[in-house]
Amino acid sequence: MEVCETNIAGVYLVRPVVHRDERGEFWRSFCREELAIHDVDFSVIQSNVSVNPHLHTLRGFHFQSPPSCEEKILTLVTGAMYAVIVDLRPASATFLQWESFEVGVGDRTSIIVPSGCATGFLTLAEDTAVHYQMSDIFRPECYGGFRFDDPLVGVGWPAGPKVISPRDLGFGPLNKDTFVGSEAGNR
Numbered sequence: 001m002e003v004c005e006t007n008i009a010g011v012y013l014v015r016p017v018v019h020r021d022e023r024g025e026f027w028r029s030f031c032r033e034e035l036a037i038h039d040v041d042f043s044v045i046q047s048n049v050s051v052n053p054h055l056h057t058l059r060g061f062h063f064q065s066p067p068s069c070e071e072k073i074l075t076l077v078t079g080a081m082y083a084v085i086v087d088l089r090p091a092s093a094t095f096l097q098w099e100s101f102e103v104g105v106g107d108r109t110s111i112i113v114p115s116g117c118a119t120g121f122l123t124l125a126e127d128t129a130v131h132y133q134m135s136d137i138f139r140p141e142c143y144g145g146f147r148f149d150d151p152l153v154g155v156g157w158p159a160g161p162k163v164i165s166p167r168d169l170g171f172g173p174l175n176k177d178t179f180v181g182s183e184a185g186n187r
Contacts, residue, residue, distance in 0.1 A: 001031060003038040006101075008087050008094045010114030012040060013101065014073070018108060027108060029075055030133065040112060042071055046134040049077070052123045058161035060120020060168065061086060061146050061153075068142035071135040072119065075110040076103045079128025081121045084155050088174075089116035098155055120148055122157055146174040 002015040014035075016027035028034075035042055050059060061084075064070040074083060086098045102124070103109050113119055121130065145168065146153075148161065152174050 001028060001034045003035065003040070006085075007099050008085060008097060008117070009092055010112075011085050011099065011117065012038065012112040014110040014112060016108055016110075029110065030073065035112075042073065042112070042133075042135055044073075044133045044135070046137050048132040048134065050130045050132065052079070052128045052130075052163075053126060054163045055123060055126050056159050056162040057123045057128070058120065058148055058157075058164045058168065060084070060148060061118040061150075061171070062120070063088060063118040063144050064115070064136065064139060064142045065144055066142070068136050068139045069115040070138075070142075071115050072113040073110050073133040074113065074119070074121075075131045075133070076105055076108075077129040077131050078105055079126065080104040080124035081128055081130060082124055082158050083111055083119065083121040084157075085111070085113055086118040086120075086153055086155075087116070088118055092116070096153065098153055100155070102158075118146070120155075122159065122161065124158070145171045147171045150174045 004013040006013060016029060018025050018027045082100060082102050084098055084100045087094045089095060101111055150173050
């Protein structure tokens with residue numbers, strides 16, 4: 001596995017070594033030991049799958065606030081997505097900055113998202129499915145979100161959403177007095 005740092009501390013791209021033969025392909029999607037070499041300590045507690053049949057479906061922005069220390073590994077299963085990670089950790093050098101990653105099923109890249117960061121994605125193809133590995137259980141009392149078009153963050157999406165949930169559309173703006181960052185989320 002190749003583990004690549006990004007511009008936001010704690011966010012990594014993971015690119016597997018793909019073995020191909022007449023049967024097809026095989027690759028490792030997660031290896032705790034290999035991640036530990038890069039100071040990523042990740043234990044899978046829960047796995048989720050998001051299935052999105054429509055082009056330009058938008059999900060997000062979502063995050064968990066302390067005491068949840070939810071980290072995520074996002075892996076595209078089918079389709080394509082424009083994933084955005086927003087750093088909400090006040091002590092981070094990249095506080096309120098965002099980084100985007102265009103991921104297609106053919107490149108097999110996973111994205112590691114640390115605690116204290118929000119995630120959102122826009123599907124770039126029909127029938128896009130994303131597998132989430134989570135380091136904590138979902139805690140409704142810690143769940144939060146903000147609008148995909150929040151002016152404080154200013155994400156440049158490649159297209160407007162055609163499908164978005166009423167909950168995600170109803171999120172208010174990011175309130176900079178209630179950021180989710182914690183020292184535990186800073187690496």
